[in-house]
Amino acid sequence: MWEQIRSNQTRSVVLTIGMGVLLVLIGYFLGLYFFNNAIAGLGIALLVWVILSLIAYFQGDSILLGMSGAKKITADDHPRLYNVVEEMKIASGLEKMPDIYIIDDPALNAFATGRDANKASVAITSGLLQKLNRDELQGVIGHEVSHIKNRDVLLMAMCGVLLGTIVILAWYGSRFLFFSGAGSRRGSSRGGGQGQIIILIVALVFLILAPIFAQLIYFAISRKREYLADASSALYTRYPEGLASALEKLAASTDQLRTANQATAPMYIINPFRKRGLSASDLSSTHPPISERIRILRAMAGASFGDYDRAYRDVHRGGAVIPAASLAAVVVPIRTVKLEGEAGELNEVQRARETSDVMWRLHNYSTITCECGAKLRVPPNFRQSQITCPHCGRTHQVR
Amino acid sequence: MPTAAWVVIGIVVVLAIILWVLYNGLVRLRNQVKNAWAQIDVQLKRRHDLIPNLVETTKGYMKYERETLEAVTKARTVAQQASSAGAAERAKAEGELSSALSRLLAVVERYPDLKANQDFLALMEQLTSTENKIAFSRQFYNDSVLKYNNQTQMVPSNIVASMFGFKTGEFFEVTVAAEREAPKVSFP
Numbered sequence: 262m263w264e265q266i267r268s269n270q271t272r273s274v275v276l277t278i279g280m281g282v283l284l285v286l287i288g289y290f291l292g293l294y295f296f297n298n299a300i301a302g303l304g305i306a307l308l309v310w311v312i313l314s315l316i317a318y319f320q321g322d323s324i325l326l327g328m329s330g331a332k333k334i335t336a337d338d339h340p341r342l343y344n345v346v347e348e349m350k351i352a353s354g355l356e357k358m359p360d361i362y363i364i365d366d367p368a369l370n371a372f373a374t375g376r377d378a379n380k381a382s383v384a385i386t387s388g389l390l391q392k393l394n395r396d397e398l399q400g401v402i403g404h405e406v407s408h409i410k411n412r413d414v415l416l417m418a419m420c421g422v423l424l425g426t427i428v429i430l431a432w433y434g435s436r437f438l439f440f441s442g443a444g445s446r447r448g449s450s451r452g453g454g455q456g457q458i459i460i461l462i463v464a465l466v467f468l469i470l471a472p473i474f475a476q477l478i479y480f481a482i483s484r485k486r487e488y489l490a491d492a493s494s495a496l497y498t499r500y501p502e503g504l505a506s507a508l509e510k511l512a513a514s515t516d517q518l519r520t521a522n523q524a525t526a527p528m529y530i531i532n533p534f535r536k537r538g539l540s541a542s543d544l545s546s547t548h549p550p551i552s553e554r555i556r557i558l559r560a561m562a563g564a565s566f567g568d569y570d571r572a573y574r575d576v577h578r579g580g581a582v583i584p585a586a587s588l589a590a591v592v593v594p595i596r597t598v599k600l601e602g603e604a605g606e607l608n609e610v611q612r613a614r615e616t617s618d619v620m621w622r623l624h625n626y627s628t629i630t631c632e633c634g635a636k637l638r639v640p641p642n643f644r645q646s647q648i649t650c651p652h653c654g655r656t657h658q659v660r
Numbered sequence: 661m662p663t664a665a666w667v668v669i670g671i672v673v674v675l676a677i678i679l680w681v682l683y684n685g686l687v688r689l690r691n692q693v694k695n696a697w698a699q700i701d702v703q704l705k706r707r708h709d710l711i712p713n714l715v716e717t718t719k720g721y722m723k724y725e726r727e728t729l730e731a732v733t734k735a736r737t738v739a740q741q742a743s744s745a746g747a748a749e750r751a752k753a754e755g756e757l758s759s760a761l762s763r764l765l766a767v768v769e770r771y772p773d774l775k776a777n778q779d780f781l782a783l784m785e786q787l788t789s790t791e792n793k794i795a796f797s798r799q800f801y802n803d804s805v806l807k808y809n810n811q812t813q814m815v816p817s818n819i820v821a822s823m824f825g826f827k828t829g830e831f832f833e834v835t836v837a838a839e840r841e842a843p844k845v846s847f848p
Contacts, residue, residue: 340782344789351699352796354692354804395788499799607781 273416276482280423283471283478284310287427290464291434310426317422318415322374322382331362331384332623339363339619341607342390345398346383349406352497359383359409363390365620369514372529373405373414381409391609391616392510400494400504404530407493413486420479427475435468483547488582491554492569495561499596501569505558512551565593629657682820689808693829696801700832703793704743704754710787711736711761717783718764721774728764735760747830758791798832805829 284306292302316324336343343361350358355378362384364370369389375381383405393401408414438461495501511531532548553576560572566583573582607615618636621628625641633653647656715729722729735757742753774780809828812821820826 340785341789344785344792348789348792348796351703351793352800354696354800356695399792497796 273482273485276478277416277420277423280420280427280475280478283475284423284427284430286467287430287434287471290467291430294460294464295437306426306430309429310422313422313426314419317418318376321376321418322380325372325374326362326382326384329364329384330366331364334361334363334619334623338622339390339615341395341615342385342398345395345402346406348399349402349497352403353406353410353493355381355406355410357381359406361385363387363616363619363623365623369511370529370531371401371405373408374418375409376415376418377412378409381414383409387616387620388514389511391613392514393507394612396498396500396503397507397510399498400500400507401530403494403497404490404504407490407497408486411486411489411493413490417483417486420482424472424475424479428472431468431472435465438465438468480547484549485582487548487554488557488569488573491558492566492583495558495564495569496566496593499564499593501558501561501564501595505555508551508555508558512555561595563593564595568593627659629659631655631657678816679820682817683824686808686811686817686821686824686826689804689811690826690829693801693804693808696797696804697832699797700794700801701743703790703797704739704750707757707787707790707794708736708740710783710790714764714783714787717777717780718768718774721771721777722767725764725767728760728767732757732760732764747832751832754794761787761791802831802833805831 285303288303288306289299290302292299292305294302296302334342339361342363346361347358357379359373359375360382362382364384364386366386367388368386369392371383371385371389373381373383383402385401385405389401390398491504494504498504508531531551557569557572557576560575561568562571570583618628621638626638627641629637629639629648631637631650631653632655633650635650635652637648637650637657639648639659643659646659648659649656711732715733718725719729735753739750739753739757742750745753768774811817812826812828
């Protein structure tokens with residue numbers, strides 16, 4: 262039931278190979294046209310691809326985390342978040358605890374990164390952290406952890422690199438064709454009129470279409486992985502409603518994530534660029550429409566992959582999202598009774614306070630709680646030894 | 661060498677490879693079961709460690725709940741003693757502890773002062789999470805045992821399993837009735 266998910270990667274691998282073929286064709290055409298030598302073009306295309314791949318493989322996670330301004334936390338900084346991640350780590354059978362990051366941003370989103378299960382990170386925005394209750398947080402983290410467990414992170418990073426290479430080559434290639442290509446060819450000794458024009462037209466059409474095809478393939482892979490991560494999250498938590506209700510909150514928010522860009526979009530739990538009230542058209546989005554993901558989760562009769570697949574087919578009136586090999590005939594009931602601890606559940610105001618405490622601490626501010634209830638945030642460069650509470654006038658020793 | 665000899669060698673090599681793959685698969689699953697069991701063990705011990713703290717923190721607030729608190733302490737002692745026993749007996753003792761705890765947590769609802777206490781809230785988070793981790797590690801353990809048992813019983817890996825003495829694993833089932841039942845609160 263757990264490893265079999267890998268068999269599903271066959272389809273993704275086939276699609277990825279499709280993108281690789283596109284890259285090879287682009288290199289071939291460019292080489293043929295500019296250097297009269299297909300091998301040279303292939304060489305350039307592969308070189309660009311290898312360099313970008315190496316960067317993505319070794320530095321991808323730090324670039325992504327750095328760009329989003331994520332801050333790493335420990336168990337003491339935010340016990341609830343740490344615990345929920347550890348719970349999902351246990352439920353998924355991951356061997357190593359992923360690193361946990363908080364992004365100081367009111368937008369609601371989360372992502373997973375890292376090239377393999379032993380070097381993985383989960384990041385969540387402070388906005389989402391304070392919006393979600395424990396069950397919802399569990400659903401979201403379950404989704405992210407399953408991206409790690411299913412090795413989607415590396416797959417999507419590598420596909421992203423392929424896409425990027427194709428886009429870069431096609432962009433420069435088509436510009437050269439337009440502005441200088443035709444001229445430089447005219448002077449060459451071979452200059453055979455009609456054949457050349459045909460090559461030019463074919464090359465142009467191809468250079469325009471290739472990035473579009475590559476993008477569509479990329480989106481197809483990405484959406485598939487999102488459905489799978491939803492199914493896995495439901496299986497790990499045994500509680501699809503948690504993720505469904507979290508997605509509902511995500512759908513209702515209008516804030517766009519400041520630090521996301523087109524390249525990093527598929528990493529997030531929901532598309533960071535979606536427009537309000539618009540269920541993104543099916544082919545041109547990295548994520549399936551949220552409303553649809555919610556409907557599938559709510560239609561699940563149990564928590565197994567089979568139940569998710571049936572729910573998917575009900576919502577779509579056909580099709581299948583999970584390959585037959587993963588559909589072991591196991592009955593997995595949904596958790597009906599909430600686990601212990603309603604007594605300790607925080608409400609949204611308490612969660613907001615808790616999160617803001619963490620964010621101040623991560624920025625090296627120290628916090629002094631005055632007897633009057635006010636919280637004094639002392640900046641790291643504060644030099645005086647005493648501070649006066651602006652609310653009630655009591656003086657406090659700094660450290 | 662005659663063709664027949666090559667065919668025999670080929671068959672032997674293929675059989676050896678199949679044996680090798682099946683054997684390694686079984687070992688991997690058995691190790692996964694062992695690791696999953698170790699994880700349950702860690703979490704159960706963690707819960708045992710949290711309880712004295714919980715009883716200490718709540719004692720001051722809950723003067724009239726001595727019985728509930730004593731039941732928790734007693735269930736913890738029993739569960740600790742059962743920790744060297746087999747899965748079935750252990751699951752029973754831990755199930756008792758779970759229900760004693762849920763009775764205590766139901767009673768907490770009546771003490772708003774206690775619920776506002778910061779130490780208590782932090783403790784509750786740890787307890788909640790430990791309960792969840794126990795549930796999730798049990799879930800993963802049982803899934804692993806199911807998969808391992810299937811491998812040891814299904815053709816063709818069952819042949820390898822009986823050749824090398826792979827025994828089926830034991831499920832960790834907490835008495836469902838005790839866990840699922842809503843905690844009964846008796847008002848004095």
